[in-house]
Amino acid sequence: MEYILETNQLEKTYHHFKAINDLNMHIGKGAIYGLIGKNGAGKTTLIRLICGLQNPTKGTYTIYGIQNTDKRILDVRKRMGAIIETPSIRLDATAEDNLKEQYRIMGLPSFDNLQEILKLVGLMDTGKKKAKHFSLGMKQRLGIAIALVGNPDFLILDEPINGLDPEGIIEIRELILKLNKEKGITFLISSHYLDELSKIATDYGFIENGRMIQEIPKEELEKKCKKRLELEVSNIKECVKYFEEKQFPYEVISNEKIYLYHIMNVTELAIALSEKNCIINKFEEKEESLESYYINLMGGDNHV
Amino acid sequence: MYKLLKANFFRLVKNKIFWGIVIITILIASFILLNTILNHQGEIKAGIDNILIMYINFIGIFIAMFTSLFVGTEYSDGALRNKIVIGHSRKHIYFANMMTSIVVGICIELIYILIITIVGIPTLGTLQMSTEKFLFIVLDIIFIIIAYASIFTCVTLLCSDITVSTVACIILVLVMLVVSMALSSTANATKYYETYSQNENGEIEVYQEPNPDYPGDFKKNVAKTILYCIPTGQASQIVSQVNKQPFQMIDYMSDNELKIAFLYSLGMTVCITGIGVYCFKRKDLK
Numbered sequence: 001m002e003y004i005l006e007t008n009q010l011e012k013t014y015h016h017f018k019a020i021n022d023l024n025m026h027i028g029k030g031a032i033y034g035l036i037g038k039n040g041a042g043k044t045t046l047i048r049l050i051c052g053l054q055n056p057t058k059g060t061y062t063i064y065g066i067q068n069t070d071k072r073i074l075d076v077r078k079r080m081g082a083i084i085e086t087p088s089i090r091l092d093a094t095a096e097d098n099l100k101e102q103y104r105i106m107g108l109p110s111f112d113n114l115q116e117i118l119k120l121v122g123l124m125d126t127g128k129k130k131a132k133h134f135s136l137g138m139k140q141r142l143g144i145a146i147a148l149v150g151n152p153d154f155l156i157l158d159e160p161i162n163g164l165d166p167e168g169i170i171e172i173r174e175l176i177l178k179l180n181k182e183k184g185i186t187f188l189i190s191s192h193y194l195d196e197l198s199k200i201a202t203d204y205g206f207i208e209n210g211r212m213i214q215e216i217p218k219e220e221l222e223k224k225c226k227k228r229l230e231l232e233v234s235n236i237k238e239c240v241k242y243f244e245e246k247q248f249p250y251e252v253i254s255n256e257k258i259y260l261y262h263i264m265n266v267t268e269l270a271i272a273l274s275e276k277n278c279i280i281n282k283f284e285e286k287e288e289s290l291e292s293y294y295i296n297l298m299g300g301d302n303h304v
Numbered sequence: 305m306y307k308l309l310k311a312n313f314f315r316l317v318k319n320k321i322f323w324g325i326v327i328i329t330i331l332i333a334s335f336i337l338l339n340t341i342l343n344h345q346g347e348i349k350a351g352i353d354n355i356l357i358m359y360i361n362f363i364g365i366f367i368a369m370f371t372s373l374f375v376g377t378e379y380s381d382g383a384l385r386n387k388i389v390i391g392h393s394r395k396h397i398y399f400a401n402m403m404t405s406i407v408v409g410i411c412i413e414l415i416y417i418l419i420i421t422i423v424g425i426p427t428l429g430t431l432q433m434s435t436e437k438f439l440f441i442v443l444d445i446i447f448i449i450i451a452y453a454s455i456f457t458c459v460t461l462l463c464s465d466i467t468v469s470t471v472a473c474i475i476l477v478l479v480m481l482v483v484s485m486a487l488s489s490t491a492n493a494t495k496y497y498e499t500y501s502q503n504e505n506g507e508i509e510v511y512q513e514p515n516p517d518y519p520g521d522f523k524k525n526v527a528k529t530i531l532y533c534i535p536t537g538q539a540s541q542i543v544s545q546v547n548k549q550p551f552q553m554i555d556y557m558s559d560n561e562l563k564i565a566f567l568y569s570l571g572m573t574v575c576i577t578g579i580g581v582y583c584f585k586r587k588d589l590k
Contacts, residue, residue, distance in 0.1 A: 014588075048588075048589070048590070051385075051388065051389045052388050052389065053385060053388055053389070053588070053589040053590070054588040054589065055586070055588075073391075074391040074392070074393055075391060076391070077389065077390055077391030078390055078391045080389065080390070081389065081390065082386075082389045084382075084385060084389075085590075086382060087382070088381065088382030088383055088385055088386035089381065089382070090381055090383065091381060093318075100314075101311055101314065101315065101383075102386070104307065104310055104311040104314055105307060105308065105311045105386070105387060105390070105392070106307065106390060107306075107307035107310075146386070150390070156389075
């Protein structure tokens with residue numbers, strides 16, 4: 001798989017505090033990667049490292065295959081954009097002037113696509129209104145518009161919906177999906193809002209105390225979060241054979257434990273398995289949301 | 305770096321701080337001119353030497369204000385972060401900001417000189433000093449501006465808070481002024497001073513007597529070197545040298561020293577910029 005971003009045992013230490021600790025992350029091309037972690041887990045620090053605002057203490061990262069220690073990393077960065085915490089905008093300038101400045105900073109010869117970008121983020125009609133008079137959602141969209149100058153194919157958004165009203169959240173969500181689908185832009189999005197993230201992310205990374213606890217694609221996570229029967233059986237081989245025969249989706253966890261992702265009557269199942277010399281010792285019906293999955297993953301007593 | 309400079313200059317055109325400083329410069333030049341013209345009414349034209357270079361005494365505070373606010377805004381609105389994210393090197397960002405401050409410094413100094421020259425020459429007379437000396441003074445002034453810009457760019461880029469960096473830059477100018485004043489008596493002390501007495505024939509005789517407060521050659525040279533390295537110190541020395549009265553027993557900057565004074569500013573600039581770039585490249589940005 002082609003990775004846009006890879007980190008390899010990345011570490012960032014402030015004095016004696018390890019903000020990022022031996023972190024490995026992989027973001028595939030075209031993905032919307034949701035970075036999930038509680039406050040102080042290291043999300044923003046990780047983004048700052050990737051964006052070149054801070055240098056790693058140990059470890060490396062590669063963007064489009066170019067390592068951070070390579071001088072060519074500066075050229076590669078031209079293909080990315082980012083909004084870290086707050087959008088980088090000139091408050092005393094209009095949306096158009098903000099974009100024009102970005103064109104100049106990037107050394108682009110003309111203001112081609114400027115109107116197209118404004119239209120894309122829905123800021124076409126702001127005219128001479130200065131950015132300081134924009135709503136929070138408009139500022140966030142302007143930040144994304146600035147990041148879109150130069151046609152990047154990798155965007156990093158740190159907490160993009162923080163402080164937005166429901167309408168603003170929907171606007172940003174739709175914009176991200178549109179950019180991902182129409183322009184093929186890869187996203188790295190950190191957020192506290194798990195439910196919101198679950199509506200757009202194609203991959204997830206769970207981070208805790210500066211460590212990557214788990215990276216998981218959406219499909220796999222959905223499978224894990226799906227309603228299931230958690231069974232402890234006496235004869236796992238016969239049980240598997242039965243599920244194969246019936247073409248029920250399942251997952252073997254151990255020699256005794258198996259998850260069945262097919263909701264059926266437990267009595268019927270128990271009878272069917274007993275005919276195959278397999279007894280159900282314990283069963284539990286479970287269904288997880290992204291939030292409960294996250295909390296279970298983090299040990300149950302942490303909260304986002 | 306050209307792209308960053310271009311973006312900075314476009315921003316400059318719409319920058320209120322820059323235009324505010326330009327207006328203040330025009331007001332200062334007009335006030336100094338008017339004051340000098342009124343004081344010299346009916347006298348022989350004394351020339352514009354004294355007032356032409358006077359602005360270098362004020363320019364530090366304006367460069368401090370401009371640099372800390374203009375460059376500081378880069379931090380506060382996230383533009384600096386944005387430049388790094390899209391692949392501009394920190395070294396280029398540093399030099400582009402420093403160059404912008406230098407250009408602004410030279411620009412306001414030029415505005416002042418132009419006003420004094422255009423209005424001052426017809427009313428107060430032409431330059432009394434030699435063209436060669438004037439050109440060396442201009443060279444020194446340019447390097448003093450560069451030194452100021454390097455100091456304030458360094459402070460502003462190493463301090464992420466715009467309020468703190470603005471206060472720090474202004475305090476720094478004041479500290480440099482105080483240090484310059486404190487050092488000037490040591491640096492300008494003469495070995496001897498002249499006493500005058502009348503002999504029996506009624507003639508005035510001049511005697512040279514040792515100065516009891518003379519700090520010694522070593523101390524004097526150290527004080528002088530520090531004074532020339534500090535932009536405020538060098539500026540005050542140049543202004544005092546031009547304004548020096550014939551009988552003053554103060555050892556101001558000599559004409560030869562005037563010719564090489566820019567080297568002190570250059571040395572200061574290289575050291576400060578070297579330290580600034582080194583630290584800025586390693587600074588953790590938020």
